[in-house]
Amino acid sequence: MKLRDTNRKMGAGLGLLALAVLMLALEVAPAWAQEKGNMVFFRGGFAGLNSNRANELFTDARNPLGLGSNDGSTGWYVAGGLDLLLAKDAWGLMKGVSVLGEIGVEFKRFNSQRVTNTGNLGVGLTAPAGLQVTSTTPSTVELTMLTVDISPKFKFMEGSKLRPWIIPVGLDFHVISPPSNQTQYLDIGAQFGAGVEYNIWRDFWLGLDGRYHLTANMTNTTNSFGTIGGYVGIGF
Numbered sequence: 001m002k003l004r005d006t007n008r009k010m011g012a013g014l015g016l017l018a019l020a021v022l023m024l025a026l027e028v029a030p031a032w033a034q035e036k037g038n039m040v041f042f043r044g045g046f047a048g049l050n051s052n053r054a055n056e057l058f059t060d061a062r063n064p065l066g067l068g069s070n071d072g073s074t075g076w077y078v079a080g081g082l083d084l085l086l087a088k089d090a091w092g093l094m095k096g097v098s099v100l101g102e103i104g105v106e107f108k109r110f111n112s113q114r115v116t117n118t119g120n121l122g123v124g125l126t127a128p129a130g131l132q133v134t135s136t137t138p139s140t141v142e143l144t145m146l147t148v149d150i151s152p153k154f155k156f157m158e159g160s161k162l163r164p165w166i167i168p169v170g171l172d173f174h175v176i177s178p179p180s181n182q183t184q185y186l187d188i189g190a191q192f193g194a195g196v197e198y199n200i201w202r203d204f205w206l207g208l209d210g211r212y213h214l215t216a217n218m219t220n221t222t223n224s225f226g227t228i229g230g231y232v233g234i235g236f
Contacts (some may be wrong), residue, residue: 015169017018036203037085037098038236043209045229047077047108051222058114058178070141074113077227080105083153090116090154102167110143145223147213149191167193168201172213187223195231203235207225210235 052057054071063069081104090097115138146156152169155163177186191214197207209231215223 020174039083041233043079043231049073050224068115075110096158114138161199183218205233
């Protein structure tokens with residue numbers, strides 16, 4: 001009887017221990033998933049230019065005869081990219097801070113108008129005026145921009161479900177469309193960003209993301225812009 005009671009108590013104790021281990025495993029599972037460090041993410045939201053691109057040759061044919069300006073400066077963006085883990089605890093310098101390298105691609109479309117443009121601007125020769133507008137049927141000219149970035153990213157609260165992060169400064173490469181009056185379309189710049197993400201289940205994260213992109217304006221147009229939106233991340 002004593003042996004049977006002892007076995008029963010041991011069995012109950014092992015059962016409680018197994019339950020405690022299981023509960024602990026379930027509790028820290030998100031942290032283990034996060035500890036992998038790497039992530040693929042997909043972003044989207046609002047985008048806004050510092051200045052519009054109205055009255056340019058390829059955006060609205062410099063607004064001839066007052067037939068409308070392509071003066072939209074707000075729009076939307078979609079993006080995707082990778083966070084690649086470089087070091088945990090910031091190489092031993094800051095506990096709980098992960099250092100990552102972000103590689104991202106972002107497409108933006110700004111509010112675009114139906115305007116006279118180089119595609120439908122008929123031109124004839126008359127004397128003595130020279131060039132003269134002969135057709136002004138408007139059509140939509142899409143204002144878009146493509147950005148590729150390589151940036152360091154610092155994520156705080158390592159092992160936690162809630163992780164704020166910052167991009168102190170990153171490198172941007174931009175392609176604008178339509179091109180500038182001088183047909184230039186390539187630009188470079190720097191970006192600054194901050195956000196927060198939350199581990200919703202296993203390796204899946206939801207986050208908020210805000211960034212400002214300061215450009216060199218090498219196209220002789222004002223290309224600086226900001227974005228704010230949300231994202232879904234999958235750790236690996």
